[in-house]
Amino acid sequence: MFDTRAMATGHARNLAVELDERADSATRRAELRLVGDRVTPMALAREQTLPVLGPLVPLFPEGALRRGSIVGVRGSGATSLAMAVAAGPSTSGAWTAVVGDPDLGLAAVGELGVALERLLIVRPEPGNWSSALAALVGAVDVVIAAPRHCISDTDARRMAARLRERGSVLIHVGDRWPVGADVQLDIAAGEWEGLGDGHGVLRSRRLDIQGSGRGSASCPRQLELLVPGPGGAVAALAA
Amino acid sequence: MSAPVRTLVAWCPDWPVVATGVDLAEPVAVVYANRIVAASPGARAQGVARGMRRRAAQGRCATLALHERDEAREARLFEPVVAALDDITPRVEVTRPGTCALVMRGPSRYFGGDAAVAGLVHERLTEVVAGRTDIRVGVADGPFAAELAARTANPTRLVPGGDVAGFLAPMKVDVLERPELVDVLRRLGVCTLGALADLPASDVLARFGSDGLGAHRLACGRDERPPDARRPPVDWTVSDEIDPPADRVDRVAFLARTLADELHRRLGRDGVTCVRVGIEAETEHGEQLLRFWRHEGTLSDAAVADRVRWQLNGWLSGSATNRPSGGITRLALIPDELIAAKGRQLGFWGGETEVDQRAVRVAARLQGQLGADAVLVPERKGGRHPDSQLRLVPAATVELTGRSLDPEPDAAPWPGMLPAPSPTRVLAEPIPIEVLDECNHAVVVTGRGLLSASPFVLAARGKRIEVRHWAGPWPVDERWWDPEAHTRQARLQVVTVDGRAHLIALADGAWAITAQWD
Numbered sequence: 001m002f003d004t005r006a007m008a009t010g011h012a013r014n015l016a017v018e019l020d021e022r023a024d025s026a027t028r029r030a031e032l033r034l035v036g037d038r039v040t041p042m043a044l045a046r047e048q049t050l051p052v053l054g055p056l057v058p059l060f061p062e063g064a065l066r067r068g069s070i071v072g073v074r075g076s077g078a079t080s081l082a083m084a085v086a087a088g089p090s091t092s093g094a095w096t097a098v099v100g101d102p103d104l105g106l107a108a109v110g111e112l113g114v115a116l117e118r119l120l121i122v123r124p125e126p127g128n129w130s131s132a133l134a135a136l137v138g139a140v141d142v143v144i145a146a147p148r149h150c151i152s153d154t155d156a157r158r159m160a161a162r163l164r165e166r167g168s169v170l171i172h173v174g175d176r177w178p179v180g181a182d183v184q185l186d187i188a189a190g191e192w193e194g195l196g197d198g199h200g201v202l203r204s205r206r207l208d209i210q211g212s213g214r215g216s217a218s219c220p221r222q223l224e225l226l227v228p229g230p231g232g233a234v235a236a237l238a239a
Numbered sequence: 240m241s242a243p244v245r246t247l248v249a250w251c252p253d254w255p256v257v258a259t260g261v262d263l264a265e266p267v268a269v270v271y272a273n274r275i276v277a278a279s280p281g282a283r284a285q286g287v288a289r290g291m292r293r294r295a296a297q298g299r300c301a302t303l304a305l306h307e308r309d310e311a312r313e314a315r316l317f318e319p320v321v322a323a324l325d326d327i328t329p330r331v332e333v334t335r336p337g338t339c340a341l342v343m344r345g346p347s348r349y350f351g352g353d354a355a356v357a358g359l360v361h362e363r364l365t366e367v368v369a370g371r372t373d374i375r376v377g378v379a380d381g382p383f384a385a386e387l388a389a390r391t392a393n394p395t396r397l398v399p400g401g402d403v404a405g406f407l408a409p410m411k412v413d414v415l416e417r418p419e420l421v422d423v424l425r426r427l428g429v430c431t432l433g434a435l436a437d438l439p440a441s442d443v444l445a446r447f448g449s450d451g452l453g454a455h456r457l458a459c460g461r462d463e464r465p466p467d468a469r470r471p472p473v474d475w476t477v478s479d480e481i482d483p484p485a486d487r488v489d490r491v492a493f494l495a496r497t498l499a500d501e502l503h504r505r506l507g508r509d510g511v512t513c514v515r516v517g518i519e520a521e522t523e524h525g526e527q528l529l530r531f532w533r534h535e536g537t538l539s540d541a542a543v544a545d546r547v548r549w550q551l552n553g554w555l556s557g558s559a560t561n562r563p564s565g566g567i568t569r570l571a572l573i574p575d576e577l578i579a580a581k582g583r584q585l586g587f588w589g590g591e592t593e594v595d596q597r598a599v600r601v602a603a604r605l606q607g608q609l610g611a612d613a614v615l616v617p618e619r620k621g622g623r624h625p626d627s628q629l630r631l632v633p634a635a636t637v638e639l640t641g642r643s644l645d646p647e648p649d650a651a652p653w654p655g656m657l658p659a660p661s662p663t664r665v666l667a668e669p670i671p672i673e674v675l676d677e678c679n680h681a682v683v684v685t686g687r688g689l690l691s692a693s694p695f696v697l698a699a700r701g702k703r704i705e706v707r708h709w710a711g712p713w714p715v716d717e718r719w720w721d722p723e724a725h726t727r728q729a730r731l732q733v734v735t736v737d738g739r740a741h742l743i744a745l746a747d748g749a750w751a752i753t754a755q756w757d
Contacts, residue, residue: 139601
């Protein structure tokens, strides 16, 4: 019945004893919860998060990107989805770096919500790949990696440790990353809307996204979204 | 409140240009991030001014020679100039390459008055720069007034003690070097430092915050920040041995970075920050080299590391008589003038934030590591194709902070542009394909801009994939006035049976996939 956190301080214990004398157990419990909230530290390290756009919230166990985590995006439409994930932190002032995507369509990146004035495009040689990534981690909040070559297991583990230490988020596109992601988003199916036989224009794409991952993200999730929606930004499916 | 310390400032005009080693009569300018930071008198005579864009400056003066800014070289070449003052006072501090300051109290008594010291300094420095530029010397209460005195000097100017406010009063507010604040002040009708000084300090603080208060203090002829009476205790000094002794800058610079970090952390822990830092090096033969650097704002760790590198460069590449006789065995950073770290008020919306600073730093580091072409940022340009609306430019060529890439609100749309969503993959090398109809005949676009048949199959590199939906063609006829650049193409949006969307184009009779939606 007693919240263990509420027991953490003497102040809270006194309050709890005082409350114990009251008869009404329902109000007592409610007030205890208030006390519990009050003695919780403001933000635990693992609770430091970066916001994501509203439609994407159900895909993440905390409803936001946890700092220091790795997000994997796979399947047809992965680039759009990765940019949409990065758009949340980017609109709230974070910098985004894209490593190794030579053909990226910048107009689409902007439409999906990434602030182009805070975007760095880095194109290292495969030999410099990990040193470039290591330099970006910690300096830039969101790093999007789209490797065209295989990343070694050691490099990936070292990068994961560095991410946890520095608090940046790595989003990797494709299946070239050897270590499992904290949050893995797989695109099961995609369907374009707006185009007919000789008429219309591409308007939006409905993506069927399967979420999995490790720890609190291991519970499977499924979500349908418009990536991109009308106008190019990500949108929730109209009910 | 005590008056600011009487200070002498010696200023070499146009030092960035002087450091390039060219004749000042020639039109020469130094650029950084596409803006002119300094121009030779020859260039100024033709209308080139500081802050101008590179193109605008070239427009004014076609023969203008441009040099990229190299602060390390500026600092290196300035070191012999500062060294010439070492026997006047041991405490010469470098404000920035081209400007140095010394505290007058001791030298003035020793040499018999301010005028004598100013004359001596001018004589010594003129000897060292040997006609490359002239030297201006100003003496006043406090470094700010002294620097302004130096800028208006010809060649020396002494502002009598206690009369700083009177000296500053007619100056324009622009000399505060705070563009945003100055802009507001001017619009409020406060055009001179005297007018700013007449405002009540509490009102200035309420309206403009601590930055405005600093400006107000300067305008009143006081120090920008009240000096902290505490003497810095010895343990804030950070130092490290170098073994084996280093005779190359890059080896010491590496250590300098760690020391700067360490210093910053220690000061931060005690809630202070320094505006003046001493860089001390000891050589294997026991020589001790010490130089002070000052910063108008407070010195961040990166700024300290930069200054250490410049200073070491100056020492190690000096002339044979000045340079240390052995390798450097010990490096120390001495925080000298401390103020309470109240933090800098960062922009509430827009403006520069710590996050921006970090990103700018990493961009610079990666450019050094991977080459300037490997770190790119988008820039908006006009166009109707997905690849021409934005282009990538090297991060070194633009000012990274405070940019805005939002499309101009009143800009008309490009005719012929396909509506959003734009393709996420714009192929640098389009994939050549064949577009076939149901009877396996190639699909063509007629002269009237119509398709000869409905596309049914896309064939590329021996593989065939069926078309599920398509729309188009949308013809564009571009640059018909220029035979070289003239292009005609017709575009189609196609969704294939695997659910992928492609933008395909017919140009010069050949189809190709130019962009994809991934």
